[in-house]
Amino acid sequence: MVRMIIAFVLAMVAAAIVGSIIQTQFNLAALVELSVPISFDTRISTIIHDLLHFSPTFAVIIAAVMVVALPVAYAISRWLDHGERWWFTLAGFVGLLVGFYVVNELAPMPTLIAATRSWPGLVSMSLTGALAGWLFDRLWHPTEQELKEPVV
Amino acid sequence: MSTWRKKVKKILLWLSLELVIVVAAVLLIPQAQASQSQVPDVEAEPTNGFGVMVIANELKHPWSLVELPGHPLHFLVTERDGGFKRISELGFIDDIPLVLPDLFVSGQAGLFAVSLAPDFATSRAVFFSYACGTATANSTCVVRGKLSGSLPLKVTGLTKIFTAQPLREGAAHYGGRMVWLPDGTLLLTLGDGFDYREQAQNLDNHIGKIVRMSPTGDAVAGNPFPNKAGGYIFSYGHRNSQGLVYDAEQNVIWQHEHGPRGGDELNRLQAGKNYGWPMTSYGVDYTGALVTPYKDLPGVTAPEYQWTPSLAPADMVIYQGDLFSQWEGALLVAQLAGRRLQVLQTSENGWQVAHELSFTDSAADAEPNKQRIRAVTVASDGAIYVLTDSSSGQLLRVTPAGHSSF
Numbered sequence: 001m002v003r004m005i006i007a008f009v010l011a012m013v014a015a016a017i018v019g020s021i022i023q024t025q026f027n028l029a030a031l032v033e034l035s036v037p038i039s040f041d042t043r044i045s046t047i048i049h050d051l052l053h054f055s056p057t058f059a060v061i062i063a064a065v066m067v068v069a070l071p072v073a074y075a076i077s078r079w080l081d082h083g084e085r086w087w088f089t090l091a092g093f094v095g096l097l098v099g100f101y102v103v104n105e106l107a108p109m110p111t112l113i114a115a116t117r118s119w120p121g122l123v124s125m126s127l128t129g130a131l132a133g134w135l136f137d138r139l140w141h142p143t144e145q146e147l148k149e150p151v152v
Numbered sequence: 153m154s155t156w157r158k159k160v161k162k163i164l165l166w167l168s169l170e171l172v173i174v175v176a177a178v179l180l181i182p183q184a185q186a187s188q189s190q191v192p193d194v195e196a197e198p199t200n201g202f203g204v205m206v207i208a209n210e211l212k213h214p215w216s217l218v219e220l221p222g223h224p225l226h227f228l229v230t231e232r233d234g235g236f237k238r239i240s241e242l243g244f245i246d247d248i249p250l251v252l253p254d255l256f257v258s259g260q261a262g263l264f265a266v267s268l269a270p271d272f273a274t275s276r277a278v279f280f281s282y283a284c285g286t287a288t289a290n291s292t293c294v295v296r297g298k299l300s301g302s303l304p305l306k307v308t309g310l311t312k313i314f315t316a317q318p319l320r321e322g323a324a325h326y327g328g329r330m331v332w333l334p335d336g337t338l339l340l341t342l343g344d345g346f347d348y349r350e351q352a353q354n355l356d357n358h359i360g361k362i363v364r365m366s367p368t369g370d371a372v373a374g375n376p377f378p379n380k381a382g383g384y385i386f387s388y389g390h391r392n393s394q395g396l397v398y399d400a401e402q403n404v405i406w407q408h409e410h411g412p413r414g415g416d417e418l419n420r421l422q423a424g425k426n427y428g429w430p431m432t433s434y435g436v437d438y439t440g441a442l443v444t445p446y447k448d449l450p451g452v453t454a455p456e457y458q459w460t461p462s463l464a465p466a467d468m469v470i471y472q473g474d475l476f477s478q479w480e481g482a483l484l485v486a487q488l489a490g491r492r493l494q495v496l497q498t499s500e501n502g503w504q505v506a507h508e509l510s511f512t513d514s515a516a517d518a519e520p521n522k523q524r525i526r527a528v529t530v531a532s533d534g535a536i537y538v539l540t541d542s543s544s545g546q547l548l549r550v551t552p553a554g555h556s557s558f
Contacts, residue, residue: 046445053440110322
């Protein structure tokens with residue numbers, strides 16, 4: 001149980017961090033297209049701002065999605081007795097894709113997370129769900145070979 | 153047996169984990185929402201020292217308020233679902249039939265403002281701004297009609313004179329306020345459609361712009377971008393502007409617009425200027441992410457005043473009258489999320505809030521709530537009239553304390 005909780009928390013934190021950095025790039029890219037200068041320092045400070053202020057919201061969304069998606073993936077993999085890692089990864093991706101749709105239906109604004117307005121942004125952000133699923137299983141049920149890998 | 157027990161144990165573990173997450177989400181999400189609608193610590197004063205009279209009740213999300221010339225203290229009121237009403241000083245409400253072409257009612261979409269032509273006394277010309285189209289292809293439109301001179305009031309000869317281009321998907325951020333300039337041209341605010349914020353910088357469309365047109369809906373010669381988007385654009389870089397007034401004494405146009413989370417702006421509106429959205433903003437996105445790292449940039453006209461956290465300014469008027477002589481020339485700003493009416497006056501340090509008023513819903517059965525304010529006007533008696541925003545909105549009359557009613 002403790003291992004599962006640690007794995008879940010770490011997977012959510014990792015996905016929230018990666019997702020936050022990705023959405024910052026999409027937002028800044030939109031400004032660059034408007035000929036707004038974005039220096040390296042500005043990019044870094046924007047990333048840090050969003051990590052502090054966006055990622056907690058995103059972590060809640062991912063966690064809410066994963067508590068549904070991961071058990072479904074687990075059930076499928078038990079039923080098929082095969083491919084747990086792949087099912088968790090796929091469930092994370094599809095789950096977040098559906099999650100964005102549900103959030104946008106529930107929230108008063110048309111699109112809650114601006115980076116998901118475009119297909120490339122939506123897919124990129126959903127891939128953080130795949131990362132969450134993969135990482136969760138990697139930490140929860142590592143293979144024998146993975147257990148032999150050095151931690152650092 | 154042990155395998156079965158293990159499975160049950162695993163299922164129980166998942167369920168308990170889900171419980172923990174759901175409880176955490178339930179605890180966290182209201183906090184996140186509360187922080188979005190956060191208002192300053194300075195509480196708006198209740199109406200001590202003022203007389204507040206309810207003129208009319210049960211208005212469905214009323215949106216704009218105009219005193220009817222020739223009929224002192226009789227008002228024309230629009231409702232977001234398409235309703236159009238005449239309200240007398242004693243609170244009698246007459247429905248005025250109005251069938252707007254392609255009216256789209258959903259979310260923020262619907263009927264917005266009513267505006268009377270400068271020569272209304274002779275022409276009886278009346279203009280409506282509203283959301284037109286469908287859920288997947290809509291925009292802000294303007295129609296012109298003629299209001300009958302005798303009771304019961306009727307609107308005839310409706311003609312659509314302007315459709316903001318292009319049509320878009322969604323039901324958010326339409327702008328919709330109108331004001332007449334001394335040269336007889338009409339300014340109309342237009343929103344960014346929420347999902348199309350970058351288009352506010354694109355001079356090839358009307359998204360996030362303020363446009364200037366003739367009473368027949370034609371682009372006005374002399375507009376700053378005659379070869380762009382039909383020649384209508386007056387200014388650009390706006391998010392969602394719902395306040396627009398012309399100060400004849402100062403010859404200045406004042407405009408306010410909603411920021412995202414923070415960064416509501418009061419701007420001195422000038423032809424051809426870029427007001428920055430989404431390249432500059434004092435606010436951040438609703439998720440907490442930065443829309444832009446910049447509050448100002450070269451080539452962008454900075455706001456004269458900004459509200460952070462957002463109060464959601466929805467309308468404003470310049471006070472001119474006798475009852476509140478200390479506020480002569482001040483801007484009265486209606487705030488939705490801020491649930492207050494603000495009095496902004498200029499000083500050496502720029503615009504400052506001179507006074508704030510909030511109005512509780514005395515008709516509510518439960519605890520009285522401060523009401524969202526959608527529209528404000530000053531009538532011929534010098535009193536301030538406001539519309540509250542709800543499914544049972546009110547028309548309120550505000551006077552100094554002790555002032556005799558009617």
